[in-house]
Amino acid sequence: EFMRKLTFLFIISIHFLSYSQAESDKKLDSLMQKFSSQKGIKKAETSKKIGAYYKKNSQYYKAIEYQQIARDLFDSDSNLSIKEKEKNKALCDINIGAEYFFIGDHKKAMDYYIKAYKVIPDNIDLLLNMEGVFSSQDNLEKAFYYAELAEKVAKKTKDLSELDRIWSIKSDIYFSKKDSVKAFDALEKS
Numbered sequence: 001e002f003m004r005k006l007t008f009l010f011i012i013s014i015h016f017l018s019y020s021q022a023e024s025d026k027k028l029d030s031l032m033q034k035f036s037s038q039k040g041i042k043k044a045e046t047s048k049k050i051g052a053y054y055k056k057n058s059q060y061y062k063a064i065e066y067q068q069i070a071r072d073l074f075d076s077d078s079n080l081s082i083k084e085k086e087k088n089k090a091l092c093d094i095n096i097g098a099e100y101f102f103i104g105d106h107k108k109a110m111d112y113y114i115k116a117y118k119v120i121p122d123n124i125d126l127l128l129n130m131e132g133v134f135s136s137q138d139n140l141e142k143a144f145y146y147a148e149l150a151e152k153v154a155k156k157t158k159d160l161s162e163l164d165r166i167w168s169i170k171s172d173i174y175f176s177k178k179d180s181v182k183a184f185d186a187l188e189k190s
Contacts (some may be wrong), residue, residue: 028053037088041080044073044088051095060099067095090119094126106133124162131169136175144173164190 010168031053034144035046051066071092074085093136113130120126133141154162167190174183 006142035130040073040077044070044077047073048092048095049098055095055099058102060103064096064099067092067099071096086119090123092118094123094129098129101129101133102134106137121149124150124153124159126167127148127153128166128169135173138176140173140177144170147173 028050033047033052033091035050038046041151047066048183051063051070053059054063054066071089074088074092077085078107080088091114093112095118098113100106100109100112110130110133112135113126116123116126117130127146129145131150134140134146147166151166152162154166157190167186171183171186171190172182174186
């Protein structure tokens with residue numbers, strides 16, 4: 001009886017996984033079809049979505065490729081103002097940096113994050129990505145610095161969900177610094 005139930009669960013899980021993969025493949029096919037027929041900003045946005053698809057599926061080099069294509073398309077679009085081009089390119093740089101971080105190339109990740117920081121220094125995701133690079137290298141002072149910058153932005157915008165996330169990150173940094181009093185204070189705020 002037990003083995004029959006276990007076999008049944010196994011068959012259902014295999015079916016679910018193959019169904020999920022088929023749905024995922026359909027999504028990619030649909031995006032690729034759009035990408036091949038689009039131009040300009042629409043093509044750039046679709047390219048970003050393709051990059052996000054590959055990131056979700058842990059295909060980081062393919063994700064970088066499509067984020068770079070999006071970046072180049074934003075850069076060459078004559079319908080965008082210089083400010084819009086720079087902001088869109090910076091958002092692509094954040095994504096490319098994140099891909100390099102997942103690959104383990106922290107130097108390249110920071111190169112892209114710094115490019116983005118020059119354009120959008122008040123982007124919380126960017127600041128926390130930079131914090132993540134320094135935390136992963138045990139450079140707790142720099143990690144804390146970027147967490148503090150992110151907290152200032154979140155307080156200014158009154159974004160409570162981001163503050164919650166930031167306080168949780170700061171708590172981790174304090175624990176790493178062996179400062180449990182401040183760690184619990186930050187955790188309590190979170």
